[in-house]
Amino acid sequence: MKNKIRVTKTFLPPQDAYQSILSRAWDNNWITNRGVLVEELENNLKKYLGVSNLIATANGTLPIQIAIKALKLKGEIITTPFSYVATTSSIVLEGCTPVFVDIHPEFFTIDETKIEAAITHRTSAILATHVYGNPCNVKAIEKISKKHNLKVIYDAAHSFGVRYNGQSIFNFGDVSTCSFHATKIFHTGEGGALFCKEEYFNTMFYHHNFGHCGEEEYHGLGINAKMSEPQAAMGLALLPYLQLIFKQREIITNLYNAELENHEIQLMKIREGTNWNHSYYPVIFKTEAQLLKVKHALSEQDIYPRRYFFPSLNKLPYLENKSFPIAEKISTSVLCLPLYVGLKESEVKVITDIIKANV
Secondary structure, three states: OOOOEEOOOOOOOOHHHHHHHHHHHHHHOOOOOOOHHHHHHHHHHHHHHOOOOEEEEOOOOHHHHHHHHHOOOOOEEEEOOOOOHHHHHHHHHOOOEEEEOOEOOOOOOEOHHHHHHHOOOOEEEEEEEOHHHOOOOHHHHHHHHHHHOOEEEEEOOOOOOOEEOOEEHHHOOOEEEEEOOOOOOOOOOOOEEEEEOHHHHHHHHHHOEOOEOOOOOEOOOOOEOEOOHHHHHHHHHHHHHHHHHHHHHHHHHHHHHHHHOOOOOEEOOOOOOEEOOOOOEEEEOOOHHHHHHHHHHHHOOOEEOEOOOOOOHHHOOOOOOOOOHHHHHHHHHEEEEOOOOOOOHHHHHHHHHHHHHOO
16 A cells, blocks of 8 residues: 655654653653643753743643633734634634734735734734744734734744744743644644743643642632643653754755745745744645645645645634635645655655646
């Protein structure tokens, strides 16, 4: 049977390494409720990433919801229509109204020049996504937020390891969130993390643990967003391989670039000052019809890229449908190509040859 090439493939550390770390949880008879492995992972990640305030969570969506709740956001939250659905659904689930702003045609992040026009007396925050690990214009957004007294949350689900202007991308905004899903560069099987300014840390921490303040008292409202010990063990087992993972993903990205640059395909422009993590490899076709033709040709060879993100979030059935032409154009013509450790140069060549033959 021919091997299928999918858009991603979970990187797994040696099973014995994972089991060795997990055995410490068995020895302690402590599987959840912030055991030693979760605390060790948090400390190691703070050192690795260069951040001060980090809370490991059960998944990457809960931190967005916690941030909205803990910051007491009401009314309207300005956000992007080009992101994964969790960005918008979290706003709606927390009783706020998403107000979309179109995206930049080259960086694919929220167009900061259009934010102020969307601000009203009901606006409480900006929730922007670092798309495919490509940073938003954080300086411009910070300036706007200060001028209008708005909170800033960054959905940095794709941004593990990204540095912008010399520091971790997670250090920008009032709160940043990350996904540690199995498909991500760094993962804990399922999981995530919340990063925040010092002044918000205690509030965020209480919110992720039912609102507990000690065993018998409550600081306030909370939810169960705690990471488990088996999840943390996976993260700890993966940490020694990060250099390998980043390097191999960079090699594959460079192979794609060599084959696809100077062809009639748009590639994402990385914002200047970014040390990118090569989290995804999106290509933009001229039309949706061209994308579908390429996607079909690839599937005939058992190669399965992903339309990520599709559809544009302003098209969600539970929202009022307004037009955002750039986001809609990109969402209908973007295809993320396979990118993972172990993808062969010969396989990249097959993928790019099929693309070039069909555009």
